[in-house]
Amino acid sequence: MAKTYQYCVAENWGKGFIDHVESMRITFRGYPANVWQVPAYNKHGNLWISKVGGTVKTKDEAQALVDAEVTASQTAWDNDNAIDGETIEQKIDRIGERPQDITLEE
Amino acid sequence: MSQYKGIVGQKVVSYTTDPDNPVQGQVWYNATTNTLKLEGQTTSGSWATGGNMNTARRRLAGAGIQTSALAISGTADPPLYNQVESYNGSSWTEISDVNTAREEHAGAGTQTAALTFGGKSGSATANTETWNGSSWTEVADLNTARQELTGDGATNTASIAIGGAPQRTVVETWNGSSWTEITDINTGRGSFRGGAGTTTSALAFGGYTTTYVAVNESWNGSAWTEVADLNTSAGYGAQTIGSSNTNALACGGYTGTADTANTETWNGTSWTEIANIPAATANNGGAGTNTAGLTFGGRNPSLTNATYEFTGAGSPLTQTIDTD
Numbered sequence: 001m002a003k004t005y006q007y008c009v010a011e012n013w014g015k016g017f018i019d020h021v022e023s024m025r026i027t028f029r030g031y032p033a034n035v036w037q038v039p040a041y042n043k044h045g046n047l048w049i050s051k052v053g054g055t056v057k058t059k060d061e062a063q064a065l066v067d068a069e070v071t072a073s074q075t076a077w078d079n080d081n082a083i084d085g086e087t088i089e090q091k092i093d094r095i096g097e098r099p100q101d102i103t104l105e106e
Numbered sequence: 107m108s109q110y111k112g113i114v115g116q117k118v119v120s121y122t123t124d125p126d127n128p129v130q131g132q133v134w135y136n137a138t139t140n141t142l143k144l145e146g147q148t149t150s151g152s153w154a155t156g157g158n159m160n161t162a163r164r165r166l167a168g169a170g171i172q173t174s175a176l177a178i179s180g181t182a183d184p185p186l187y188n189q190v191e192s193y194n195g196s197s198w199t200e201i202s203d204v205n206t207a208r209e210e211h212a213g214a215g216t217q218t219a220a221l222t223f224g225g226k227s228g229s230a231t232a233n234t235e236t237w238n239g240s241s242w243t244e245v246a247d248l249n250t251a252r253q254e255l256t257g258d259g260a261t262n263t264a265s266i267a268i269g270g271a272p273q274r275t276v277v278e279t280w281n282g283s284s285w286t287e288i289t290d291i292n293t294g295r296g297s298f299r300g301g302a303g304t305t306t307s308a309l310a311f312g313g314y315t316t317t318y319v320a321v322n323e324s325w326n327g328s329a330w331t332e333v334a335d336l337n338t339s340a341g342y343g344a345q346t347i348g349s350s351n352t353n354a355l356a357c358g359g360y361t362g363t364a365d366t367a368n369t370e371t372w373n374g375t376s377w378t379e380i381a382n383i384p385a386a387t388a389n390n391g392g393a394g395t396n397t398a399g400l401t402f403g404g405r406n407p408s409l410t411n412a413t414y415e416f417t418g419a420g421s422p423l424t425q426t427i428d429t430d
């Protein structure tokens with residue numbers, strides 16, 4: 001099955017990383033660990049990856065990077081028991097919901 | 107086929123830098139970048155990255171417009187930050203700190219005349235501070251200390267504080283010297299997906315009751331009315347993007363199962379889904395309007411310092427003409 005998306009790792013440097021013309025031409029999805037998804041087999045997606053100096057990753061490689069960062073966030077959430085006797089609801093109120101797993105698309 | 111000269115009356119001009127004020131439809135050649143350029147317009151709403159904040163944080167407040175905004179306080183789980191940053195359309199600069207570091211608070215006003223109020227500083231606070239462009243000053247407290255409220259307002263002398271956790275219906279307005287309780291919202295809630303407007307024309311949408319809701323309420327200066335729901339139920343989105351009860355942008359937030367990149371625009375009658383933020387983000391700050399919006403900071407799920415600028419359809423846009 002032909003893939004729909006391609007992935008790369010690129011650090012968002014700020015202004016100009018994604019511009020409005022690029023944003024109108026293709027759909028970007030950013031994920032943890034500086035993983036970015038753009039359409040596969042797409043000239044504008046390829047040009048953007050080149051512009052930002054992105055390192056192309058397979059979907060599985062990208063998923064592993066995302067999983068590592070999400071797992072780290074989940075572990076930090078689980079280990080944050082700074083207040084004795086705190087209920088789950090109180091913990092959520094204090095630090096927010098536990099980060100959810102993220103599944104990348106092919 | 108007509109040529110450019112036949113339509114415009116002159117050949118395509120070559121410049122070494124892009125012209126300062128191109129007119130709609132103007133085409134030129136940039137001899138430095140060897141590109142053909144067109145002054146067009148956005149055909150749909152779109153997001154672009156803005157300058158990154160200096161300090162990544164979430165549960166922060168915003169004020170101002172897309173090219174002239176403030177990011178106020180917030181948290182890194184911990185510490186609480188009292189830092190404030192100012193945005194000029196390209197980059198963020200640290201300016202004077204607030205006196206009380208806080209999270210889940212609200213912001214209102216402009217880059218040079220702002221207000222921040224409520225939130226949590228260890229516990230729920232009623233503390234209010236006003237910004238005059240050079241320093242923050244503590245002023246009269248809210249009548250009801252609360253966190254996870256939403257609010258907005260055109261200046262630091264006319265702001266509105268709406269709801270808050272847990273399931274509060276209370277609404278207060280600020281006149282420059284004191285807070286006054288006014289008509290309650292219909293659905294008590296906190297953790298709003300967003301709020302927008304002024305003391306006489308406001309909107310409060312989404313949030314958390316005992317679940318994440320799509321409820322949307324409109325304020326006309328005398329009564330709150332339930333109007334069309336959001337398409338996506340969520341809380342913890344960017345506050346303060348919108349100028350009235352007919353102009354608001356909902357972007358990001360938490361749906362109850364995941365952080366979302368969903369973005370919706372409000373025209374006074376209905377919400378329309380438009381281009382998503384490039385990255386799903388919750389607990390983000392916001393400023394601007396539904397045609398020139400700004401969101402910054404938040405989590406996804408780690409803390410982020412990213413800034414995204416939203417431009418609505420029909421805005422001027424310089425494009426490179428693809429000659430391949």
